[in-house]
Amino acid sequence: MRSAISRMATFPASCRNLFLFRSASAPMPVRFARTVSTEASSVAACLDKSGLLKSQALIGGKWVDAYDGKTIKVYNPATGEVITEVPFMGCKETNDAITSASNAFCSWRQFTAAERSKCLRKWFDLLMIHKEELGQLMTLEQGKPLKEAIGEVTYGASFIEFFAEEAKRVYGDIIPATLPDRRLFVLKQPVGVVGAVTPWNFPLAMITRKVGPAIACGCTVVIKPSELTPLTALAAAELSLQAGIPPGVVNVVMGNAADIGDALLASPQVFQC
Secondary structure, X not given: OHHHHHHHOOOOHHHXXXXXXXXXOOEEEOOOHHHHHHHHHHHHHHHHHHOOOOOOEEEOOEEEOOOOOOEEEEEOOOOOOEEEEEEOEOHHHHHHHHHHHHHHHHHHOOOOXXXXXXHHHHHHHHHHHOHHHHHHHHHHHHXXXXXXXXXXXXXXXXXXXXXXXXXXXXXXEEEEOOOOOOEEEEOOOXXXXXXXXXXXXXXXHHHHHHHHHHHHHOOEEEEEOOOOOHHHHHHHHHHHHHOXXXXXXXXXXXXXXXXXXXXXXXXXXXXXX
16 A cells, blocks of 8 residues: 555645555546536636637527527536537528528628638637637537647647638639630639538537638538537637628537538538538
């Protein structure tokens, strides 16, 4: 037992109470949920104060609930506690999000490449300013170690930074024609609404790698994050609004995966999913 206590002394004081010893050779890890819960509540309170803890969907620039009032709980995987509840949406809300994205597309496509680049650059800056808060939120809802979570925020933000510059390089082509007094021009046009269905394991990076190029080209998006990790997506969407990306360009719905996926695939307004 003495050797076990000696080994335990090498741990930081804050970690020592996480171990109970049945014998010198058989340590048994024990999680004290009450302590973790208090820390999680503190993180959630700070995020709520900063405006990054959202519990509603984003449709047409407005934060909305499910039309029937249904919600789904978001859990802290480390403790099993409920962080918050978010709307449990389906076809109706998704179709409205698609319509909002389609309406926003009419004006967003008219933005110059430089204007779109400026919006994306501002979004990147905000993601980096809030990277620690976003990392805490990701750890809270997904369970990734904080260092890795902050690393994912930096990685995810890099897609926005990259496509902020690529937005200015959407070049066309001039092709030689068969007739001497003719020229053939190729002009690249945005296609319309893009659906982005993303997984739980990279709740920010898989969004930015899809949304970044779409917005850079002048498209609008409807994001369907995993119902396990919707909070990171909602926080990123909030920062997109703060960056000056017009309402309706970025929409986020969550809930019934089958219904939302079917609505995205069935809609003639969605050109890429």
